[in-house]
Amino acid sequence: QKEVEQNSGPLSVPEGAIASLNCTYSDRGSQSFFWYRQYSGKSPELIMFIYSNGDKEDGRFTAQLNKASQYVSLLIRDSQPSDSATYLCAVGSNYQLIWGAGTKLIIKP
Amino acid sequence: GAGVSQSPSNKVTEKGKDVELRCDPISGHTALYWYRQSLGQGLEFLIYFQGNSAPDKSGLPSDRFSAERTGGSVSTLTIQRTQQEDSAVYLCASSPNHYEQYFGPGTRLTVT
Numbered sequence: 476q477k478e479v480e481q482n483s484g485p486l487s488v489p490e491g492a493i494a495s496l497n498c499t500y501s502d503r504g505s506q507s508f509f510w511y512r513q514y515s516g517k518s519p520e521l522i523m524f525i526y527s528n529g530d531k532e533d534g535r536f537t538a539q540l541n542k543a544s545q546y547v548s549l550l551i552r553d554s555q556p557s558d559s560a561t562y563l564c565a566v567g568s569n570y571q572l573i574w575g576a577g578t579k580l581i582i583k584p
Numbered sequence: 585g586a587g588v589s590q591s592p593s594n595k596v597t598e599k600g601k602d603v604e605l606r607c608d609p610i611s612g613h614t615a616l617y618w619y620r621q622s623l624g625q626g627l628e629f630l631i632y633f634q635g636n637s638a639p640d641k642s643g644l645p646s647d648r649f650s651a652e653r654t655g656g657s658v659s660t661l662t663i664q665r666t667q668q669e670d671s672a673v674y675l676c677a678s679s680p681n682h683y684e685q686y687f688g689p690g691t692r693l694t695v696t
Contacts, residue, residue, distance in 0.1 A: 518689055521686065563627070567682065567683040571629065574629075575626070576625075576626040
């Protein structure tokens with residue numbers, strides 16, 4: 476059974492601080508990794524993807540991948556109240572995405 | 585460009601009735617997925633279409649659920665003899681490459 480694990484939270488972070496969201500996966504053969512953001516009552520929105528070990532930066536977001544440890548993370552710098560949402564980690568496997576249950580992030584003004 | 589669209593946005597139906605949910609994917613996207621999300625829960629995979637290949641139906645929860653994709657574009661998810669446990673948001677996503685999935689706004693189904 477291929478699994479993706481995330482801490483359900485809520486993770487509470489002060490405005491302006493760095494939010495760190497973590498995800499582990501079980502399928503060592505996975506090659507593609509995704510972060511989606513889901514606001515309450517809305518559908519998931521793709522915000523970052525990473526395929527290679529290391530860091531990938533896009534604006535205030537940085538995705539980090541460590542395939543040896545089967546670990547992927549999302550850092551959000553200068554957190555804003557508008558970043559408050561549930562963040563879903565997804566791992567590509569056999570033409571589908573294996574989804575984590577999501578981490579609820581709350582940015583406190 | 586236009587994103588994924590779904591209709592209806594909300595559907596209230598009586599237990600035992602059949603419902604059809606529609607998804608219009610992004611033009612040119614060959615892969616199409618249906619998911620279900622109950623309140624406060626994660627995404628539950630239902631079915632996957634890729635081009636003209638046979639769909640992956642491994643996530644359908646019962647034989648009351650079926651889906652088709654016509655002409656490699658529009659997809660319809662049909663639930664027969666609806667039950668209260670079918671109440672959820674049904675999400676459709678399309679993808680140019682299986683993994684970068686772009687979601688529609690969903691259909692909220694309520695079975696009374």
